[in-house]
Amino acid sequence: MKKIFFDSRPMDKRAREDFGLTEELMMENAAAAMEDAVTPYVFHESTRYIDRPHVLILCGAGNNGADGYALARRLVCHEFCVTCCVVDEPKSELCKLQKKRAELSGVMFTDLYSLDDFIEEKSFDITVVVDCIFGAGFRQPLPPNAEAVLLSVSKIDCRKISCDIPTGLDAYGNGTIVFKADETVTMGSLKLALYSDRAKDCTGKITLANLGISKTNFEHESKFQPDAYLLEKNEMTLPWRRKQNANKGTFGHAAIASGEKPGAANIAANAAINFGAGLVTLTGVDSSSFMSIMASKELPSNTSALLLGSGFGRSNKDAEKYLSYLKENKKVPFVLDADIFYYSEIKKFLEENSSEEKNSRCILTPHPKEFSVLLENCGLGNFSTAQVVEQRYELAKKFTETFKGCILILKGTTTTIAHWSAKENRTCIYLNPHGTNALAKAGSGDVLAGLCTALLAQGYNAINAAITASLAHSLASKKYDGSFALTPEKLIDEIGALK
Template identity: 50%
Template sequence: MKKIYSDTRELDKAARSTFGLTEDIMMENAAAAMEKEISDYIKKCNGPFLSRPTVLVLCGGGNNGGDGYALARRLISHDVSVTVCEVLEAKSEMCILQKERAKKSGVHFISFYELDDFLTETSFDLKAVADCIFGSGFHGELPVQAKAVLDAVNKEKGLLKLACDIPSGIYFKADVTVTMGALKTQLFTDRSKDMCGKIKVADLGISRSSFENCPSVQPEAFLLEESDLVLPIREKQNVHKGTFGHTVIYSGEKTGASVIVGTAALNFGSGLVSLVDKTDGLENKNIPYELMTGKQLPENTTAVALGMGLGINNDCGNEYLETLIENKNIAAVLDADILSGEKFSEKLKELLYSRRGLDNLILTPHPKEFANMMKHLGLGEYEAADVVENKLECAKKFCSEFEGVTLILKGADVVIAQKNPSEENVRIYVNVFGTAALAKAGSGDVLGGFAAALLAQHKNSLGSAVHASLAHALASQKCSVNFSLTPFELISYLKQI
């Protein structure tokens, strides 16, 4: 896994102090990394050209703009035509210096008023655009002229679009983002997933590990990698089905959801799987033979999945929660209606407090469910959009209140979080491997089944959440037609990861 930082300015300062680097040296390395991306791309471009391959660099007034001016100056040495569009007046000391250097090197300059004419005149030769307007330090609304410029270049087709550090305002739609020194949290919001393209980290004169080696600056989160996945491979041979736990799914209004969860759990290693409904809801239903059914919780239950398809007004929901309160040794995954239904909020709160520090409870809400849950728990008023825009902060707030409870906050990029009572900060992981194929009814039920299966096999909640989420996301990548994925196909793709 890789470190993700909310702010790298202290890392910049530490690198300059420890290794004797100057701001100029670091900026030159940043420009060199972008230069390589653009020059490698242009080498692959086949003519004919009306003149020469053309590169447009959009520059802001801060150090991100300084990176852009340095990039333009370096690109002049290649057989390309380089133009800078000065979107905002140069203001920082390094930006002013790099602008003067670019001018003296023969870089062509235009104002943002001239951009439309430039794009028309160079439409045949323009092969790359570099967005160097704003970096990771920018917050708030984009200036009008910056937004207009980005609107114009976003419409351009058939060329490389490169972002410096992060896409400006997460508004520029990049093919590749060259981020400076270390990964930033802004690169991993749900909105960023469609805007950043391929993310590459540029070394700034020292190795990435040296840049990140600053004890006073802790990462905000960790980026999961494919190699972090640990599947529940069975190492021992002298075993039986009970060795691998008994997963129970409390069934409700939508029996199909329970069947999906149970099938996912069975396929992810649970030795036994049962569907339980205290009413007659499972009678005369077409339940797969390998899933057992009943009205009472089996004595050998090791993990429970609750909420999937339950119904927000289910009369048994609070009784099921009470069972989990009374049996703290039974691990559980909670999702959907049991989290967002106001009817269950008091018992849910009681359960959450009862499991503090036990590391055997996982919640898997999507943003709307999370917003409703936070409101019902008295932890704040949120809209789903607020959660989407501030997932890390929302996760930290919840996990700080309920230490030892693990949260899987779903979305384009999945956030997995837990506050270990023995650690100062909330530990957060980000899973970026999911695809649009998962935007389908039943996909979340599969995730819940995977997580419950690992809990049933006596794994801790944080590890279960991480590995279930990775398996879920990586399986989705095996679908070649992303609009056609069904829950049972998703489960079947486990065999290919």
């Protein structure tokens, strides 16, 4: 699990004050890291017919631009051409100094107004474009000159690398016109902006570079609190069966409430039985589509976890029955999904059953539109789906600060998992960027809900169930060879093959 920070500037300041690193030395280390990222693609196999390869560096007016000029100076030591596009004349003192050094070193220059002609003349020779216009401190809107440069270089077919954060992304990872990188070399620490839904199409591979001290020293645990955590595969604890003296009841009984669209409940039930639940029953129906899944009009007496909402319908008369059951059976954990968020009773139910962290037994799995409805029904504001996507970090915090017993899995390009931690006295955010666009398919969310229910039935606590289910869901999508043909059934098969 890696730490993610909203703003790394306090860590930069401490590195200078406590470790004696000057800003100029840190900049040289940043340029060296960028040099390591650029050089393998200058004399790449794909450019073997180019006699004189060319690197184009886009430089802004601040210290991100200074990084670009320092990089240019280092690159002219190699046997290829380097040109800096001066997007804005230097304003910071270091940017002025680094540009002067680059000029003295033999770096070539062009400007915004000559860039299109330069690209037309050199397009075949340009093997790498480096974005050093704006860094982590950028605030919207993107200035017209930077916008024009990004549109111009988007025509070039070559390796594209960003310094720190792709230009056009703000601190929350939002932006309209953004430099589309194949790799982003981010400095010192991972930034929250790199893991937004918008960023996933712009960052490419994310490489963390140090600025002259170790990651441990830079992120000093007692001085800097991360704003989020990046989930990795080793956080996934699959429900391997270690105990041999067992029966089906040992591994729990997952109940899946069926309703208006029984296909969704069937998908969730199939996911649950394939993810280790010993017994799975579809409730509210007379029959099941799967031989291994039972059906019952009523909840089984030995229910160990309940999923409510998948395909349930928004006016199902049985909603009160299920909510009352959960109120009366305080030890039964549950997953809420999809249609249940549209019920006006949801606010009162969550206040009575999920308002305290010590009683955490609830996982919610909305997509952005459903979360928008949930926020409104809970009296937390009116937000469009687009606003939920853009503000997912802050809205996830807002929700879990209000309902401290809920584990929120807010689905998206980068899935956000949030829960209140009494120990830390704050909301903890976990980001899962591992899913692919193959999951953009009806039924994928029902699979996730079923996975969560299966783990709760087997005795996982709610946060561990949410993390493992989310990772299994996304990592299985990466295993599938194809982006458009991944069905829920195929996804479940891939989950079963995880190791």
